[in-house]
Amino acid sequence: xxxxxxxxxxxxxxxxxxxxxxxxxxxxxxxxxxxxxxxxxxxxxxxxxxxxxxxxxxxxxxxxxxxxxxxxxxxxxxxxxxxxxxxxxxxxxxxxxxxxxxxxxxxxxxxxxxxxxxxxxxxxxxxxxxxxxxxxxxxxxxxxxxxxxxxxxxxxxxxxxxxxxxxxxxxxxxxxxxxxxxxxxxxxxxxxxxxxxxxxxxxxxxxxxxxxxxxxxxxxxxxxxxxxxxxxxxxxxxxxxxxxxxxxxxxxxxxxxxxxxxxxxxxxxxxx
Amino acid sequence: xxxxxxxxxxxxxxxxxxxxxxxxxxxxxxxxxxxxxxxxxxxxxxxxxxxxxxxxxxxxxxxxxxxxxxxxxxxxxxxxxxxxxxxxxxxxxxxxxxxxxxxxxxxxxxxxxxxxxxxxxxxxxxxxxxxxxxxxxxxxxxxxxxxxxxxxxxxxxxxxxxxxxxxxxxxxxxxxxxxxxxxxxxxx
Numbered sequence: 001x002x003x004x005x006x007x008x009x010x011x012x013x014x015x016x017x018x019x020x021x022x023x024x025x026x027x028x029x030x031x032x033x034x035x036x037x038x039x040x041x042x043x044x045x046x047x048x049x050x051x052x053x054x055x056x057x058x059x060x061x062x063x064x065x066x067x068x069x070x071x072x073x074x075x076x077x078x079x080x081x082x083x084x085x086x087x088x089x090x091x092x093x094x095x096x097x098x099x100x101x102x103x104x105x106x107x108x109x110x111x112x113x114x115x116x117x118x119x120x121x122x123x124x125x126x127x128x129x130x131x132x133x134x135x136x137x138x139x140x141x142x143x144x145x146x147x148x149x150x151x152x153x154x155x156x157x158x159x160x161x162x163x164x165x166x167x168x169x170x171x172x173x174x175x176x177x178x179x180x181x182x183x184x185x186x187x188x189x190x191x192x193x194x195x196x197x198x199x200x201x202x203x204x205x206x207x208x209x210x211x212x213x214x215x216x217x218x219x220x221x222x223x224x225x226x227x228x229x230x231x232x233x234x235x236x237x238x239x240x241x242x243x244x245x246x247x248x249x250x251x252x253x254x255x256x257x258x259x260x261x262x263x264x265x266x267x268x269x270x271x272x
Numbered sequence: 273x274x275x276x277x278x279x280x281x282x283x284x285x286x287x288x289x290x291x292x293x294x295x296x297x298x299x300x301x302x303x304x305x306x307x308x309x310x311x312x313x314x315x316x317x318x319x320x321x322x323x324x325x326x327x328x329x330x331x332x333x334x335x336x337x338x339x340x341x342x343x344x345x346x347x348x349x350x351x352x353x354x355x356x357x358x359x360x361x362x363x364x365x366x367x368x369x370x371x372x373x374x375x376x377x378x379x380x381x382x383x384x385x386x387x388x389x390x391x392x393x394x395x396x397x398x399x400x401x402x403x404x405x406x407x408x409x410x411x412x413x414x415x416x417x418x419x420x421x422x423x424x425x426x427x428x429x430x431x432x433x434x435x436x437x438x439x440x441x442x443x444x445x446x447x448x449x450x451x452x453x454x455x456x457x458x459x460x
Binding site for chain 2: 003004005006007008009010012014026030176178180182184185186187188189190191192193194195196197198199201209228230257259261263267268269
């Protein structure tokens, strides 16, 4: 197994491959890292030149052409928002700014109350802005970047391998791998929770997410939500939905061929 | 064909059972590259590489150190050369986070521009911060068919709390240091 890692997406991104020559792996890994860096640059809320900040500056009635990757993530985010009745909310940047997790963009147009999935309309790679929106793709872009990196590795001839971006991970090919989740009660402990083959996994653990999700939660608040799904993008988005909805997300998980493991603050566990 | 399954049966699952099967995070370690490999990747047209150890002056060592951390003793660099022209260099550094120690390398061209940042090694738990309880628990809940040695890789950790903030800070300090120590255009 060959492996390389770079600091990207605010975390450590690891790329692995089995059966590739050193030279072939280097070329493939470079392509995968470049793709992840591109997603990061396009969808960073910190970078004033990013597509996300261009959208945040747009006024009602404006039409912007964005990068195909940005359009793809927005399309996916809107689908998850509609499928979850708004539990998946990529228009949450104003709240993140209010809480101090994101810097307030000095050049932003103040966002309105319209949900992001209705405020923005996609036509191909063009975004029709019906009302100003501040997008935060924190709940989905990392998963998308992992899927994209896997596609780049495959295109470069890697048949079996894995990409892990700080816990949003996908394995492909013939490997079956065990996934460990850090205990939400003791960071020095790792729980072996699942076996993956040609599949993806994402975990949201308490911290920023707990503060967001705790309000209005039914019963004990979750401390850790892990989702297994066919793609990292779906796994990433579904952790946020399951965090909000718990067992109510069962039908959506089933339709997405995904499964969830929820560890709650009282130590109880639910898995689908 | 996509397949995934939980390792605990639904009827038995619970945080206590998960904890019983837990392995200490401190067994998590990975080696990704050597500084030489990073140098060869970053400077493909180089014909020679030379290791250059730099001892920063006390004020520079303090500027290179993580806030609150120990100042650097010797800085390991690798110069990439093509004939007698110097193409750039790779600087090796190490940062300590809340749980992890990360060794990484920064490749800079002759003008001091960052070409690549690559992780060399990663390991969880460092020095006295490895908790004794987790070391004692390392054999709990494991079957003979699933041996986990201390130091073996646990590659797939989901929901890892690690952040690369320290690496990013370290890269900034190295870039600032490199700007004050421009490379000679010709090798000595």
